[in-house]
Amino acid sequence: MSRVAAETVEQVRSLGDRYKYGFVTDIESEQAPKGLNEDIVRFISAIKDEPEWLLEWRLEAFRHWQTMTEPNWAKLGIPMIDYQDAYYYSAPKQKEGPKSLDEVDPELLATYDKLGIPLREQEMLAGVAVDAVFDSVSVATTFKAKLEEHGVIFCPISEAVQNHPELVRKYLGSVVPYTDNFFATLNSAVFTDGSFVFVPKGVRCPMELSTYFRINAANTGQFERTLIIAEDSSYVSYLEGCTAPMRDEHQLHAAVVELVALDDAEIKYSTVQNWYPGDENGVGGIFNFVTKRGACIGARSKISWTQVETGSAITWKYPSCMLHGADSVGEFYSIAITNNYQQADTGTKMVHMGPRSRSRVISKGISAGRASNAYRGLVKMLPGAASARNYTQCDSLLIGSKCGAHTFPYIESQNRSARVEHEATTSKIDDDQLFYCRQRGIGEEEAVALIVNGFCREVLQQLPMEFAVEAQKLVGISLEGSVG
Amino acid sequence: MTPQVALPGVEAYREAFESIRASLPGERGAAFEAFAARGFPTNRVEAWKYTSLRPLARQRFQPAAPDMEAAVPFLGDGPRIVLVNGFLREDLSTVSVERWTGPDGMAEADGEPLVALNAAMAGDGYALTVGEVRDEPIEIVHATVPGPAGPVAQSRNRITVEPGGAAHVIERHVGLGSGAYFVNGVTEIEVRDGGRLRHTKLQDEGADAHHLWFVPARLGRDAVLESTVFTFGARLSRNQIEADIPGEGAELSLRGAYAVSGRQLADHTSRIEHRAPGATSRQVYKGAIGGQARGVFQGHIVVAEGAQKTDGHQLNRALLLSGRAEIDAKPVLEIYADDVQCSHGATAGDIDADALFYLRSRGIPADAARGLLVRAFLSEILEDTPEGALRTAVEERIDGFLEAGA
Numbered sequence: 001m002s003r004v005a006a007e008t009v010e011q012v013r014s015l016g017d018r019y020k021y022g023f024v025t026d027i028e029s030e031q032a033p034k035g036l037n038e039d040i041v042r043f044i045s046a047i048k049d050e051p052e053w054l055l056e057w058r059l060e061a062f063r064h065w066q067t068m069t070e071p072n073w074a075k076l077g078i079p080m081i082d083y084q085d086a087y088y089y090s091a092p093k094q095k096e097g098p099k100s101l102d103e104v105d106p107e108l109l110a111t112y113d114k115l116g117i118p119l120r121e122q123e124m125l126a127g128v129a130v131d132a133v134f135d136s137v138s139v140a141t142t143f144k145a146k147l148e149e150h151g152v153i154f155c156p157i158s159e160a161v162q163n164h165p166e167l168v169r170k171y172l173g174s175v176v177p178y179t180d181n182f183f184a185t186l187n188s189a190v191f192t193d194g195s196f197v198f199v200p201k202g203v204r205c206p207m208e209l210s211t212y213f214r215i216n217a218a219n220t221g222q223f224e225r226t227l228i229i230a231e232d233s234s235y236v237s238y239l240e241g242c243t244a245p246m247r248d249e250h251q252l253h254a255a256v257v258e259l260v261a262l263d264d265a266e267i268k269y270s271t272v273q274n275w276y277p278g279d280e281n282g283v284g285g286i287f288n289f290v291t292k293r294g295a296c297i298g299a300r301s302k303i304s305w306t307q308v309e310t311g312s313a314i315t316w317k318y319p320s321c322m323l324h325g326a327d328s329v330g331e332f333y334s335i336a337i338t339n340n341y342q343q344a345d346t347g348t349k350m351v352h353m354g355p356r357s358r359s360r361v362i363s364k365g366i367s368a369g370r371a372s373n374a375y376r377g378l379v380k381m382l383p384g385a386a387s388a389r390n391y392t393q394c395d396s397l398l399i400g401s402k403c404g405a406h407t408f409p410y411i412e413s414q415n416r417s418a419r420v421e422h423e424a425t426t427s428k429i430d431d432d433q434l435f436y437c438r439q440r441g442i443g444e445e446e447a448v449a450l451i452v453n454g455f456c457r458e459v460l461q462q463l464p465m466e467f468a469v470e471a472q473k474l475v476g477i478s479l480e481g482s483v484g
Numbered sequence: 485m486t487p488q489v490a491l492p493g494v495e496a497y498r499e500a501f502e503s504i505r506a507s508l509p510g511e512r513g514a515a516f517e518a519f520a521a522r523g524f525p526t527n528r529v530e531a532w533k534y535t536s537l538r539p540l541a542r543q544r545f546q547p548a549a550p551d552m553e554a555a556v557p558f559l560g561d562g563p564r565i566v567l568v569n570g571f572l573r574e575d576l577s578t579v580s581v582e583r584w585t586g587p588d589g590m591a592e593a594d595g596e597p598l599v600a601l602n603a604a605m606a607g608d609g610y611a612l613t614v615g616e617v618r619d620e621p622i623e624i625v626h627a628t629v630p631g632p633a634g635p636v637a638q639s640r641n642r643i644t645v646e647p648g649g650a651a652h653v654i655e656r657h658v659g660l661g662s663g664a665y666f667v668n669g670v671t672e673i674e675v676r677d678g679g680r681l682r683h684t685k686l687q688d689e690g691a692d693a694h695h696l697w698f699v700p701a702r703l704g705r706d707a708v709l710e711s712t713v714f715t716f717g718a719r720l721s722r723n724q725i726e727a728d729i730p731g732e733g734a735e736l737s738l739r740g741a742y743a744v745s746g747r748q749l750a751d752h753t754s755r756i757e758h759r760a761p762g763a764t765s766r767q768v769y770k771g772a773i774g775g776q777a778r779g780v781f782q783g784h785i786v787v788a789e790g791a792q793k794t795d796g797h798q799l800n801r802a803l804l805l806s807g808r809a810e811i812d813a814k815p816v817l818e819i820y821a822d823d824v825q826c827s828h829g830a831t832a833g834d835i836d837a838d839a840l841f842y843l844r845s846r847g848i849p850a851d852a853a854r855g856l857l858v859r860a861f862l863s864e865i866l867e868d869t870p871e872g873a874l875r876t877a878v879e880e881r882i883d884g885f886l887e888a889g890a
Binding site: 073075381383396398399400401402403404405406407408409410411412413414415416417418419420421422423424425426427428 | 530790804805806807808812815816831832833
């Protein structure tokens with residue numbers, strides 16, 4: 001039995017008969033009992049051997065969460081979620097503590113292969129370090145040694161808590177405080193794992209950092225917490241990709257991502273999200289309630305978000321930039337595709353505080369079937385944002401007469417020298433373009449995929465190479481069955 | 485809805501309502517309760533996110549009484565309808581119109597709380613029906629006389645254009661003298677199949693006025709409504725148009741220009757609901773904001789399922805002329821039909837530095853150059869207003885705004 005599993009059992013014993021139903025250890029996972037209370041929070045903290053301050057922080061978050069109600073302002077129909085009817089901790093089965101990939105459970109590796117995440121190939125060919133998260137516990141981290149050479153720390157956040165507590169303590173919750181919003185607060189109380197990245201002064205991270213998240217065990221909410229810190233004049237590009245297998249029960253996912261960019265630092269954060277969206281009748285699928293926020297604290301710092309959102313039954317996600325620094329830059333490039341009964345309410349917030357800060361928002365929403373797709377964004381120019389600049393463009397494409405595409409931009413300017421420009425359009429696939437493709441023998445579905453890819457091009461080209469290829473395929477796959 | 489202990493404004497208005505209840509036509513209790521259940525909206529209500537009515541809700545106002553002495557200024561000698569303190573003054577009017585006679589019509593009390601308040605307390609108003617083509621513009625003056633008790637004038641009006649009818653109606657809102665008052669009015673507009681209406685509103689209330697006006701509009705098949713609003717006055721004003729387009733091929737144009745300074749707040753809120761295929765809507769709102777003033781624009785286009793071939797466009801531009809001016813804009817598209825062309829655009833910022841430099845390089849002093857550019861910016865909304873008293877009045881107000889050094 002692995003160390004984690006042994007610990008789990010020990011924990012149960014030490015907590016006595018409060019957990020009279022015990023743990024479901026039957027198949028693949030170690031799980032904490034269903035439900036959420038202070039004991040579960042303590043349990044998660046204890047199993048991770050966390051310092052006292054972090055437990056306190058979690059408990060404060062949990063107590064605050066109990067006073068909050070779920071947000072209902074988004075254009076989403078969210079079914080009642082019973083937060084007591086979920087497991088808040090589950091660890092994948094590990095036969096031994098893996099020292100190399102060979103020691104990792106071959107069943108896990110096989111699943112990764114199915115998902116198209118060839119760890120070994122990536123290690124050898126792509127030069128991408130993969131910190132694969134499988135149901136909340138990182139099982140393999142590659143290229144660690146090489147990154148360490150450069151002084152880059154890239155590890156599971158629970159490891160960072162042990163090895164770099166001063167950094168975690170300084171920055172955890174500094175961008176998204178535990179009081180921030182219902183889902184972020186919940187995450188603060190029960191987050192189980194996630195990634196931690198620290199790029200020291202002047203270092204250009206030698207490779208793209210990549211994590212694949214995957215939800216596996218039924219009824220396991222995933223509460224990832226990612227923290228990326230880029231010190232002065234450093235650069236890091238971080239890729240996050242997600243897939244999930246078919247299942248019927250809704251799953252809750254409430255992740256928090258915090259980015260901190262100091263003077264002249266740049267963070268590029270790319271996401272391809274392709275979780276199970278539910279079947280064509282809207283049954284099942286993931287609930288994706290994510291809080292992503294970056295703080296451009298330093299002068300001339302830059303944070304760039306790129307996202308391709310094709311999965312999940314419900315997406316509630318607003319990657320944001322707090323532009324504190326003078327001349328800081330925030331970017332948001334997004335493609336959100338909804339089909340069948342999927343719902344997405346996604347966008348960004350660009351809050352300009354620093355003089356001459358700039359931001360650019362390009363959002364492409366594609367809605368098909370009976371889906372609902374909303375862009376919701378805020379551009380705010382505070383009095384200090386002298387000569388700041390924003391450009392926003394959000395385009396929506398509708399495929400079929402039963403879907404909806406919505407745009408909810410909020411523009412607030414308190415500085416005369418700041419310039420804000422916003423454009424939005426909504427239309428359908430151009431018949432002429434479709435005709436042109438069809439006439440040249442391209443099938444209708446393929447033609448739609450082609451046209452939609454063209455519609456999204458501005459965003460797709462922001463993605464790192466490995467992702468761009470995958471994302472283009474995804475765009476086509478997501479729209480299968482939407483025409484004809 | 486969670487019950488609140490003390491809803492803003494409710495008790496004061498209950499007292500006022502009870503004092504005039506007996507004199508009002510129709511049964512008003514339900515409408516008042518609809519208001520009382522919600523009170524003045526707070527910033528937590530999404531539709532009132534940017535416009536705070538808190539100071540207004542705290543102020544005490546007495547229901548305005550008809551004032552027979554008031555001297556009302558007119559734009560011209562054309563046909564006119566005059567209301568003073570929300571009461572129709574047939575003696576000053578030259579167009580014979582019906583009086584509004586009690587709750588009915590489109591502005592249902594269950595929508596906005598302030599419309600419910602109006603439905604509860606409105607004592608009078610005009611009902612203009614246009615059955616033929618009228619060449620001469622009809623001037624409608626809503627004058628309010630401030631008083632020590634702070635009068636609240638609430639009128640309920642209605643313009644109906646029958647099939648084949650066409651008219652230009654100018655609604656002017658003026659304050660007679662200085663002092664605080666509160667205007668909470670409704671003008672319902674219905675343009676039936678094939679009718680045409682040009683509706684121009686010139687809001688020039690007193691400096692301490694609060695002006696909330698709600699315009700529910702409905703357009704029939706191939707109906708045309710062009711509504712333009714010029715906002716200059718009032719401490720706080722909100723012009724809210726909710727246009728319902730159940731008619732195929734209807735054309736709606738909403739335009740607005742505003743120039744505010746000091747501590748003014750000018751709110752332009754619109755909601756257009758396309759429910760039939762092939763209708764068109766155009767919106768252009770432009771504002772010049774100086775001092776510590778705030779501009780608010782909320783535009784909402786809804787294209788319902790089945791409203792194919794809808795063509796809806798919306799543009800909002802704001803010039804911030806001072807370091808403490810603020811603009812908040814929320815242009816929303818909500819679309820449930822695929823074969824549509826919809827867009828919105830919004831910009832905010834100072835006067836274009838290049839344009840200013842161009843003028844200055846040709847020897848035009850900075851102030852004059854800025855004035856020229858602000859005038860040019862706002863004049864787009866004036867473009868289709870013919871030469872005449874209305875245009876002159878608007879131009880004078882823009883000049884006044886610039887001279888005051890906004």
